[in-house]
Amino acid sequence: xxxxxxxxxxxxxxxxDIDWDEAFVKLNLHVxxxxxxxxxxxxxxxxxxxxxxxxxxxxxxPSNSVLEVKMVDDxxxxxxxxxxxxxxxxxxxxxxxxxx
Numbered sequence: 001x002x003x004x005x006x007x008x009x010x011x012x013x014x015x016x017d018i019d020w021d022e023a024f025v026k027l028n029l030h031v032x033x034x035x036x037x038x039x040x041x042x043x044x045x046x047x048x049x050x051x052x053x054x055x056x057x058x059x060x061x062p063s064n065s066v067l068e069v070k071m072v073d074d075x076x077x078x079x080x081x082x083x084x085x086x087x088x089x090x091x092x093x094x095x096x097x098x099x100x
Contacts, residue, residue, distance in 0.1 A: 003071050006044075006095055007033055011066045013080070016054070023049045025088055027078075028098065029066070043098040046076060048091025059083030 010032055017026040025046045030039035060083035067081045076093060078086040 001095065003076060003093060004069060006069060007031060008044075008066045008069050008078070011042075012039060013064050013066060013078075016086075018049075018052060023047065025049050025052055025090070027086075040097065041099045043094075043096055045094045045096075046088045046090035046092070047094070049088060051075075051089035052087070054086045055084040056082075057084060 008029070008031065012030040014028040014030070015026075017028070018024075019026075027044040029042050029044060031042045032039050033042075060081065063081035065081045067079045069079070070077050074089055076088045076090060080086070
């Protein structure tokens with residue numbers, strides 16, 4: 001699936017895990033896969049990470065929900081509903097269910 005097609009609008013961001021030695025970043029999310037059902041736990045993992053930046057200024061007000069995602073050049077971008085941005089330069093991503 002294309003990064004920009006992931007069903008991440010309104011997904012709730014939890015823990016961000018960075019592994020320096022292995023060069024990966026994991027985002028733990030609760031994602032609304034089906035509109036009429038509760039959010040489900042998913043993990044978005046970026047591998048081959050060479051750059052990571054994240055703001056938490058809450059410019060538009062506090063929120064831990066994703067507004068939109070896009071890819072610009074080779075940088076994965078997550079725009080939060082707070083106005084903050086998560087930028088990750090990586091070789092690849094993996095999106096998978098993380099529940100039982």
